[in-house]
């Protein structure tokens with residue numbers, strides 16, 4: 075708890091450009107939750123270097139991501155939007171937690187297996203201990219809840235195991251975080267292959283709508299979206315995955331149920347439907363684009379947010395770190 079609010083932690087990687095899938099699946103929920111919880115939303119740049127990055131590109135993407143958090147509607151005066159690398163306690167706690175995590179546990183992580191298959195030439199130790207750094211992120215802020223996608227649930231489960239293990243040895247040091255299982259975000263699939271999730275690392279730019287895409291691009295991508303052979307606009311993931319994905323998207327941006335969407339487009343063709351989806355998506359992204367452009371032009375304001383929120387993150391994370399250091403037996407600092 076901070077004041078009378080429960081604490082929420084989540085983070086996103088600054089690699090690739092955020093997609094409509096990230097927005098409807100996560101960011102939109104983050105905005106809603108930011109009213110209710112004391113939120114720490116991190117740009118997890120430390121995690122990003124487990125895969126090789128171009129330094130200038132990483133720096134730019136990290137800043138853009140932070141601005142997108144704000145442009146999407148998260149108030150940076152009330153919530154802590156910060157770079158993970160600006161709070162050194164993340165690395166320090168991660169080391170300590172490494173010593174409370176078993177190789178066997180990390181070996182079981184499916185994301186590690188997937189990523190090492192994908193980057194066979196760079197299976198570094200950071201890729202292996204990635205989940206421990208994630209545990210440090212969460213535990214440093216004594217987070218009560220963590221909204222994550224399904225792919226991160228295994229890491230959250232590990233975080234809870236590590237925290238319980240530590241607490242059972244040293245007493246109640248860490249809050250045990252719960253996954254946030256409230257209103258689930260929409261699950262948006264690739265526009266080119268609806269059996270895959272829409273991903274910011276997809277090599278085909280037509281597969282994803284990026285939050286920075288302009289209206290023409292958005293409409294063009296929806297026009298090209300994969301559909302199915304019969305022409306009915308009906309929600310049926312099994313037999314009509316492409317159309318179902320478009321219904322999911324349209325429903326999410328207009329807050330309509332699948333039945334309402336089906337009704338609205340009864341007797342209409344795919345062409346009309348795709349155009350409507352494209353326009354609806356462009357409409358909700360319009361204010362985000364305007365705000366993003368304003369923020370991009372206001373360097374001083376963003377710098378101030380980065381400084382103040384970095385300090386806030388540093389303050390709270392160090393508080394936990396000092397407690398942990400004392401518990402494990404490190405000598406006290408002489409002031």
Ligand code: TRP
Nearest residue numbers: 083084085086087118208211222
């Ligand atoms: N690993 C997460 C992802 O790739 C990002 C992340 C890092 C995170 N630390 C976190 C998410 C802590 C939630 C809580 O999506």
